[in-house]
Amino acid sequence: MGIPLLAARRFGPLFATQFLGAFNDNFYKTAMLFLITYTLLAGDTAASAQIVTVAAGVFILPFVLFSALAGQIADSVDKARLVRIIKAAEIGIMLVGAAALTWGSVPLMMLVLFSMGLHSTFFGPIKYAILPQHLAPRELLTGTGLVEAGTFIAILTGQVAGGLLAPQVSAWAIVAVAVLGYVSGRQVPAAPPPGRARIEWNILASSLRITREVTRDPQLGRAVLAVSWFWSVGAVFTSLFVPLVKGDLGGAETVATLFLTIFSVGVAAGSLVVARLLKGAVSVRYAPASAVLMTAFIADLYFAIRAFDVPHAELIGVGAFLSDPGSWRIVLDLFGLSVAAGAFIVPLYALLQTASDPSARARTIAANNIINSGFMVAAALGSGVLLKAGLDVPQILLAVGLANLLIVIPCLRIHRIQRAHGTA
Numbered sequence: 001m002g003i004p005l006l007a008a009r010r011f012g013p014l015f016a017t018q019f020l021g022a023f024n025d026n027f028y029k030t031a032m033l034f035l036i037t038y039t040l041l042a043g044d045t046a047a048s049a050q051i052v053t054v055a056a057g058v059f060i061l062p063f064v065l066f067s068a069l070a071g072q073i074a075d076s077v078d079k080a081r082l083v084r085i086i087k088a089a090e091i092g093i094m095l096v097g098a099a100a101l102t103w104g105s106v107p108l109m110m111l112v113l114f115s116m117g118l119h120s121t122f123f124g125p126i127k128y129a130i131l132p133q134h135l136a137p138r139e140l141l142t143g144t145g146l147v148e149a150g151t152f153i154a155i156l157t158g159q160v161a162g163g164l165l166a167p168q169v170s171a172w173a174i175v176a177v178a179v180l181g182y183v184s185g186r187q188v189p190a191a192p193p194p195g196r197a198r199i200e201w202n203i204l205a206s207s208l209r210i211t212r213e214v215t216r217d218p219q220l221g222r223a224v225l226a227v228s229w230f231w232s233v234g235a236v237f238t239s240l241f242v243p244l245v246k247g248d249l250g251g252a253e254t255v256a257t258l259f260l261t262i263f264s265v266g267v268a269a270g271s272l273v274v275a276r277l278l279k280g281a282v283s284v285r286y287a288p289a290s291a292v293l294m295t296a297f298i299a300d301l302y303f304a305i306r307a308f309d310v311p312h313a314e315l316i317g318v319g320a321f322l323s324d325p326g327s328w329r330i331v332l333d334l335f336g337l338s339v340a341a342g343a344f345i346v347p348l349y350a351l352l353q354t355a356s357d358p359s360a361r362a363r364t365i366a367a368n369n370i371i372n373s374g375f376m377v378a379a380a381l382g383s384g385v386l387l388k389a390g391l392d393v394p395q396i397l398l399a400v401g402l403a404n405l406l407i408v409i410p411c412l413r414i415h416r417i418q419r420a421h422g423t424a
Helices: 002-007 013-041 046-072 079-103 106-129 135-164 167-185 203-217 217-248 253-278 286-309 318-323 325-355 357-388 393-421
Strands: none
Touching: 002 013, 002 135, 013 046, 013 079, 013 106, 013 135, 013 167, 013 217, 013 253, 013 357, 046 079, 046 106, 046 203, 046 357, 079 106, 079 167, 079 325, 106 135, 106 325, 106 357, 135 167, 135 253, 135 325, 167 253, 203 217, 203 357, 217 253, 217 286, 217 325, 217 357, 217 393, 253 318, 253 325, 286 325, 286 393, 357 393
C-alpha cells in the first residue's frame, strides 16, 4: 500500500514537502553544529556541548510559544494554501541562514535556528491534520508510518549532508532545498477546514486552553504525554551524539555522522515495521514493550561506551572505529534503540489523528506540539545543567534511559481504554 500512496497526488506532494522541510531543518542544524564543534570551538568540548544543548532549546522555543496559534489557523484556513505560504517563508529564512554559515556568526545562526523552529511550528499541525482529509481510514496508519519514516530518513540525509559538506557549500544548498520544498508544496491538493475556529491571538491564553482541552481526554492526554517523552529522549540523544563521539569515543566528524545515520535508519525501520504488524489497526499494544526495549538498549549502550578503549591521540574515522570489536556492540545497541523508538511512536501519532474531533484536529496536534516542545526544552536545559554540574554525556544518556521506563504506565492505560472500546 505504501508505494501507491507515494505516487498519489493526495499524499505524494505532502510527503515530499514534509521530507524536504525536515531535511533542511537538519541540514542547517547539523552544518551549524559541526561548524561550532569542529571549527569555531574546536579546543573546548564542554563549551561546544553547552552551545549544542542551548541550540536545541532555541529551535524548540517557537513550538512552545506559537503552536496554539498555528493550530487555530490550520483549523480555519485551507491547509494547502498555508503550505504554500509557509514554504515561501522558508526560502527567505534560508537566505539569511546561508549568510550566517558563510560568516561563522553564532548569534545569527541562533536567530535563523529560531526562525526555522517558527516555520516548523506552523507546518507541524498541517502535516498530520491533513492526512485524515486525504486518506481512507485503512490507509491512515500506513500514511502516518510513511511520514514518520520519511521524517527520520530526511533527518538522516540532512544530518549526513550537514556533516560532510563544507559550510560554504551547505550555505547555498539549504536555499536550493527550500525552493524545491516550495515547488512540491504547490502541488498539495486543497484541504478546506471542516469548520472555522475562532482565532485567539493571546498566545498564552490560547496555549493553556487547547492543552487543557486535549489533556482532559484520557486517551489523547496520555498519548500526548508519551509522544512528548519520545521527542525529549530523541532530542537529548541526537543533540549529544557529536560531543559523545568526540569526547568519549575519540571519533571524528564521520563517526558522529555514522551514529546519526544508524539512529535515523533504525527509527524509520521501526516505523514501517510496526505499521505492517498492526495491519492498519490504530493500536498501542506494542508501545509498552517498545519502551522497555528502548531502556534495555540504552543501558547496554552506556556500558558498551564505558568499555570502549580510546588509546588514540588523534580523532579516528569510521574505519578505525569499526575495526575495534567494542564498536559493534555500540552500533547494535544504537540500532536496537532506534528501531524500538520507531515502533513506539507511529501508533501514538495515528491515535492522535483518529481520536480527535475532525474540526479541532490541527489544534489537537498543536497542543501535542506545545507539550512536546516543553518536554524538549526542559530536556535540553536539563542536559546543559547536568553537563555544567560535572556529569558526562554517557551518564546523562543512562539517566534518560532509566527514566524512560515510566512511560510504560500511560501506554498500558491507553491500551486498556482501547480494549474496553474494542479498538485494541
